[in-house]
Amino acid sequence: MDLKLKDKVAIVGGASQGIGFGIARTLAAEGVKLVITARREKPLREAAEKIRAETGVEPLALPADCRRAEDCAAVVTLTTAHYGGLDILVNNDGAPPLGDLISFDDAAWHQAVERNLMYVVRMCRAAVPHMTERGGGSVLNITAISAIQPIPGFGLSVATWDAVIGYAKTLSLELAAAGINVNTICPGYIETERLQKVFAADGQDPNLMRAKLADEIAMRRIGTVEDIAGIVAFLVSPRGNYITGTAIQVDGGLFRGLR
Numbered sequence: 001m002d003l004k005l006k007d008k009v010a011i012v013g014g015a016s017q018g019i020g021f022g023i024a025r026t027l028a029a030e031g032v033k034l035v036i037t038a039r040r041e042k043p044l045r046e047a048a049e050k051i052r053a054e055t056g057v058e059p060l061a062l063p064a065d066c067r068r069a070e071d072c073a074a075v076v077t078l079t080t081a082h083y084g085g086l087d088i089l090v091n092n093d094g095a096p097p098l099g100d101l102i103s104f105d106d107a108a109w110h111q112a113v114e115r116n117l118m119y120v121v122r123m124c125r126a127a128v129p130h131m132t133e134r135g136g137g138s139v140l141n142i143t144a145i146s147a148i149q150p151i152p153g154f155g156l157s158v159a160t161w162d163a164v165i166g167y168a169k170t171l172s173l174e175l176a177a178a179g180i181n182v183n184t185i186c187p188g189y190i191e192t193e194r195l196q197k198v199f200a201a202d203g204q205d206p207n208l209m210r211a212k213l214a215d216e217i218a219m220r221r222i223g224t225v226e227d228i229a230g231i232v233a234f235l236v237s238p239r240g241n242y243i244t245g246t247a248i249q250v251d252g253g254l255f256r257g258l259r
Helices: 018-029 041-055 069-083 106-134 155-178 193-202 206-216 225-235
Strands: 009-012 033-038 060-063 088-091 137-142 180-187 247-250
Touching (some): 155 247
């Protein structure tokens, strides 16, 4: 299926590794004009080179800290100056520290809100006017399955990503008439560097942990970044533009609820 993404302009956050890198690589393969961001410059440059070598698309790599309002604004400004507009925004970043909720002080909560919620708010605020000028666009937020099925120890993520889902749902209602769809993906257990950190924090054998997690999933396997990237590409494409305001779990059947 032709997703009709060729020459669309996209910003993908957290694209130096993991899910963000997988999404960026998939969009590049569809012919998207790509901007990738992450905090660490060296891994980001390396990711851009990998994407160029694999797809022939040369991303514009912009080191940025999503917790800084000025960085969020600068990414959008530089994107539109370079490509002449913006069609797609993929908000993706890492997650706050793991731990019992009662153990986190105000500073940890403020950092979690800045990293997860305010990043999305600021990027959307900067990006949406440019999408409106183009006659439409797509915003896609990456959260996690814990936002709809809480997991002990992930409370900072649960609270702030639930806020992202609420923000995105409301924004989708406000932007629908402008031709802009807004959706959220809630990945399950995905084979990424983040999952390795979870294994390390638990202190158990990674292979045993991996097998234990797979047993919890209906499909009996941990997901890949490609499992996430494929659905993202569809949702941000013109083929998916009638889908808006959704929070979709992509988890191999891990979520057991009806809603």
